[in-house]
Amino acid sequence: MPELAEVEFYRKQWSPGLGQTIEKVLLHPKARIFREADSTAIGKALKGSRLVDSLAHGKQMCFRFSNDSWLGIHLGMSGRLQTAHPEIVPSRHEHLVLVTDKLALVFTDPRMFGKVLHDRSASPPVWWAGLPPQPQESAFDRKRFREILSRHPRQPLKALLLDQESFPGVGNWMADEILWRARIHPASRPLELSAYKRGQLFGKVKEVCADALRVIGTDWGNPPDSWLFNHRWKRGGTCPVSGQPLEFITVGGRTTCYSPAIQKA
């Protein structure tokens, strides 16, 4: 599930734990989500510390603890965060559980494409400090956008939008939504774009990020039918702009939904 807005939604699911002390850490030490971290060290470091802050950047989250501990979480394809009763007995897919006296903070991930990072340091670790500007920020301006396009002149736009160094947080449905609103064919390349289409694309990147954060990122609301979103999930869907059938192709190795009637090039 998790793209920009879903990640923001899940980040907030742990907010009830802010300010609380972690009394117990339950984890499956050999789970694949710990492949880039030392799960034993995480257990030791977090126990007795207080959760003081949480942040999201693209698809990456960062939870800061009182003893200079930084916990990074990436949700991968099937990860999610939630709270539970402090007496929780973790099930098979609940790989990391932080227990306070009031509640439990739970990271669940059946497919385990997600991952956990951890560092102890006074300043933010490199995996957090080194992230590129997010498309919804003002630092992501037309200059940055132009640079991205000129650096990848022949990348199909669908593939480029999925590049996390370029558009951190954009995932499969957002990329399709952006191209559909900009009326650009997903396989078009930056080289082929008119100045007008480039301007459209920049605007729709901003618009879809803002819309997604507002509608899904706050309370996982259901987007209106005027978005591509509600029409793309099953075959046989119809483009809400043209009334023509939606089609599915593979671009950049990913299933891509688009409306041939309005996304010609």
Add this chain to the structure above:
DNA sequence: CCCCATGTTCGACA
């Protein structure tokens, strides 16, 4: 049984 999945990474190749 088959195919598909809102993600990332790696290796082979042109």
Add this chain to the structure above:
DNA sequence: GTGTCGAACATGGG
């Protein structure tokens, strides 16, 4: 270096 492609990861759902 650029870009493409397929496979891999592990599990569940239709």
